[in-house]
Structures are given as structure tokens and as C-alpha cells.
Amino acid sequence: xxxxxxxxxxxxxxxxxxxxxxxxxxxxxxxxxxxxxxxxxxxxxxxxxxxxxxxxxxxxxxxxxxxxxxxxxxxxxxxxxxxxxxxxxxxxxxxxxxxxxx
Numbered sequence: 001x002x003x004x005x006x007x008x009x010x011x012x013x014x015x016x017x018x019x020x021x022x023x024x025x026x027x028x029x030x031x032x033x034x035x036x037x038x039x040x041x042x043x044x045x046x047x048x049x050x051x052x053x054x055x056x057x058x059x060x061x062x063x064x065x066x067x068x069x070x071x072x073x074x075x076x077x078x079x080x081x082x083x084x085x086x087x088x089x090x091x092x093x094x095x096x097x098x099x100x101x102x
Contacts, residue, residue, distance in 0.1 A: 012078065018072060023057055027058055030042060056087075057086065067102060
């Protein structure tokens with residue numbers, strides 16, 4: 001339970017959502033450190049057969065901090081799924097929050 005402004009809020013920690021956020025940060029770090037040059041390199045390193053999936057996960061590093069924080073705390077909207085996250089193509093934080101019901 002998280003107490004927020006005297007309101008009790010249920011938590012729903014979703015290990016899968018946390019895992020894909022962590023994967024995004026890890027894969028981006030591989031690129032930043034020069035261990036991979038592109039999504040294709042990550043695709044080969046990680047053994048994925050779908051480069052579009054890799055690109056979608058890479059974009060998650062650019063989610064609004066409040067979205068990432070909510071996912072890590074388990075306070076994300078109940079209807080938030082990995083598919084919804086992966087479909088986010090905008091880097092505009094306000095728009096991300098609108099699209100994901102934050």
C-alpha cells in the first residue's frame with residue numbers, strides 16, 4: 001500500500017512491465033557505450049527475430065518519468081499493458097500520459 005495525500009492506493013506491481021522498461025534502459029546503454037550500433041545489432045545480440053520489437057522497446061527509455069515511476073511503484077493504470085507501451089511512438093510526455101490514461 002502507498003499512502004498518498006491521506007488516500008490509500010492499491011499497488012499492482014507488474015514484473016513484465018518492469019522488465020521491458022529495464023530492458024529498454026539496458027539496450028540503450030549498449031548503444032551509448034558502443035557495444036551495439038543499432039537495433040539490428042541488439043537484435044542479433046539478444047537473439048530476437050523481430051527488429052520492430054527491438055525498436056519499440058528501445059523507445060521506452062523516453063517515456064515520461066512519471067509513467068516509469070508509476071510502473072516501478074505499481075501504481076500504473078490497471079489497463080496498462082506491454083502492448084500499449086510498445087505502441088507509444090511520441091516523445092511528448094504530455095501526449096504519452098494522455099494516450100496511456102495517466
